[in-house]
Amino acid sequence: MATVAVENYLKHVLLLSDGAEELVPMGSLAAALAVVPGTATAMVKALADDGLLEHQPRLGVRLTTRGRRIALNVLRKHRLVETFLVETLKMDWSKVHAEAEQLEHAVSDEVLDRLDALLGHPRQDPHGDPIPSRAGKIDSQVYATLATCATGRRLRIVRVTEQSEEFLRFAEGSGLRPGAELSVTERNLVSGLVALDRPDGGTVALGVAAAGKILVEPRG
Amino acid sequence: MATVAVENYLKHVLLLSDGAEELVPMGSLAAALAVVPGTATAMVKALADDGLLEHQPRLGVRLTTRGRRIALNVLRKHRLVETFLVETLKMDWSKVHAEAEQLEHAVSDEVLDRLDALLGHPRQDPHGDPIPSRAGKIDSQVYATLATCATGRRLRIVRVTEQSEEFLRFAEGSGLRPGAELSVTERNLVSGLVALDRPDGGTVALGVAAAGKILVEPRG
């Protein structure tokens, strides 16, 4: 069985490879895992020996099929657990990420399947992140963000790609959660400011970096 | 924070000290944890240095107040998780012990409280084992067992104190679960056999060792 550390390395390589093909540089992997670069190098070599990922020295890493299978399963656990914590236990969506980081390594495949059924086989977690299927398929649709979308149009938030508690509390407080509707009234790339209108008449301003974390689609 | 290993040592000292005061011998602790005796000695010395238990060399160990507090919290997590797995996820009671062994170390106190509320603050888990309260109180009532109770009387099973999957599947198959009623028709200490009658007319025979794992009370 893969240890907690192994599962975390594989999961973060998956998350950082965004889609599938590019190499993930050691630096970003080490940063994501909060370890020093040398530690990541050592661990990656061991994982490569185990056939879970491919290491191209000085360039980066890429998951093998086996590594990807494990990583997707961990991600599925993470996101289903988050959904459970919000839907069933009524926890605040800003807190469930940290909880799921622990639970994703302790939930068995059988418990996972039963959670999935209890929740009605959800496709997204509370942040709008897609939940990999048991077979390892994951929706990889590309969305515009509040930093890149057209202004003026009516939009719906589909996903908030940032897990920090502070950010999510801010988003919650500003009505920026998946499903919410809004439009971008103004975007100034010089000042780095994005202004939003909510249907209830409220307005929100945020920086482009934050705006880039919020994915939207045109209102259907 | 206590590591998984530390939580397991403390939990097993609690379970083996049965009540509170006696010293738990190193041998039984090592056996319960499935480690060699030397490992248990080393770990116990470290835990004693941390003030989580008291080590009397060559005699055994006993929890301190701090160690007991942690152990009770882990046990509470274990038993509430088991209850959740059976009640909410409809898992077989013979399998939930192994699952809970993992989850007890990953569930936060906040999730624990919410699980407790979801389940309606249960007092026993699916095996009839008492669930420690958040304050650390645990019901320590002493019951007779099928190996020690009077014969002929009408009884109700209150608890099955054995977690192995095989034993629990046997118990389930023989109708021996908490709440079930029965009476002991015969007990032969020479042959080591105990015979039971069920209200539905069925009979069950089992050895005294197994009978000792099943706690009963006179039917109210």
Next chain:
DNA sequence: AGAGTTATTTTGACTAATCAAAATAGTTGG
């Protein structure tokens, strides 16, 4: 092309938890 910067890898050391096997203490039976 060479100097400087940046990313990565290497090396050496450390901690937690474990095992195997030798040493020691305690207990018990003749």
Next chain:
DNA sequence: CCAACTATTTTGATTAGTCAAAATAACTCT
């Protein structure tokens, strides 16, 4: 009361995962 047995502790090694800091490779900029 001593020999033998049993339980416990000690000692020496091992593994997984980590950090700090030195070494190396690669890239960039004039």
